[in-house]
Amino acid sequence: MNEIRTRFAPSPTGFMHIGNLRTALYAYLFAKKNNGRFILRIEDTDQERLVDNAVAAIYNTLKLAGLSHDEGPDTGGEYGPYVQSERKSIYNEYAGKLIDSKHAYHCFCTKERLETLVDSSGNRKYDKHCLYLDKEEIESQIAAGTPYVIRQNVPETGTVTFSDLVFGNITVENRELHDNVLIKSDGFPTYNFANVIDDHLMKISHVFRGMEYISSTPNYNLLYEAFGWEIPQYVHLPHIMKDRQHKLSKRHGDANFEDFLEKGFLPDAILNYVALLGWNPKNEIEKFSLNELIESFEISGISKSSAVFDEVKLRWLNAQYVKELSAQEFHLSAEKYYADIPVEINTILLSRLLQTRVSTVSDIPDMTGFISNFENYDISLFNHKDSKSTAETAKNILPVIIAELEKIDCWDNDVLFNACIRISEQSGVKKKALLWIIRVALTGHLSTPGGASEMCVLLGKNLSVKRLKYSLSRLENGM
């Protein structure tokens, strides 16, 4: 069996889309699973759509995702160059061969003439007008400098059948196919030509790409046949959708890998989630490391239907990864959200409290708002059904709490918690209600990253007592 070689062939037209990332992932997983090689090829043949830094974004994403390529523009390899714009002469050479064998031809038609070919439903199919030009005519046009393209000469009858590892056999009538442009008038090849040449020359065994290419695959097979080349295995992938109707797209925003990182998601979690969108591992495991994905990956697990991207589930998965971070790792990534936290707050402790409570680190500002934003909270928060707490009991018990806590010098969680229990027993106010009251009086928030005593420790004695007194005064004034 020949070596397995897969490739990821993005065009540098912007940030790395999450669907592209998944295509890269599957190609990578398949190569690694089979001791093959994973190649990066940059498809920059559309000179008009190139975006600055897009190539850098591709490298960066691949690096962060841990998908390292064995061959590529930066790493080299024996089948380079790996950038299509540097392979122009190669494409022209092969286009020449196709012309010689009548599988392709020069076309001098103007845009205006092409537009006259539009049918009633708004489509147009090239009528092979230039296929019938005689040799002298072609040579004189070229000599005169008339712009031209090179088109594929598709047979007018018969059918093409190709086999796809995901979708099975697909057969199309040749007459449905178009005489695609192979070489544009600027001398660059189209994707429709370059991908065939490169995949063959780079000895790609399995072509992973989005299913939007299914329609044009018959054209590619015709090209492989014209050259007498072996046809690679095709693995067309279903799309990732924003919702049932819409593909996940740049227009909707947040569809880029880097955007998700910005939102606090961990690269491993994103990769794990995306791997499971459209592929199932034949077991019920949800969490996979990259190595585990390599172990489990099978093309037979890829589904045919498109999948809706569910950020809620991504958040859940991310939370699993966050919990597994070491305390130091979590603290390091949490720190950048601590800009507004006063220096007297122990952020190490804060991180410890936060780690099990956030799905992504970007949840932190919402959860720590009570630290710098306390006054004028809604005192109806003291009324809580489940804990049987009311503003009235709060007003009555708060003076006792303040007096007791002021006596404590060892400001430690266990000590404070025991003190709370004692107050509860002595006062007859239920433990749950008492803790609720303390926590609200301390934070002014419904939800906090810890219980009453933990909030005391976090805020420190001075601030805690100060806040309890402030809350009491508000209760006494009924506001």
Place this chain on the structure above:
RNA sequence: GGCCUGUUCGUCUAUCGGUUAGGACGUAAGAUUCUCAAUCUUGAAAGAGGGGUUCAAUUCCCCUACGGGCUACCA
């Protein structure tokens, strides 16, 4: 419009003719907890519709409906 393709809980999916249609996220209820979260338990929740084939169809075939893709000198 034509061609290609898809359709199981809200979402991601399992089932390769015979299952109480399974799991996960989310959701509901309960347990636990020092609030919230985490954790645990339990529940609700699905085969687009219609024809066939078959002793038996979610599963195979056909039609319809609905989605998606392609129909560029974009990829």
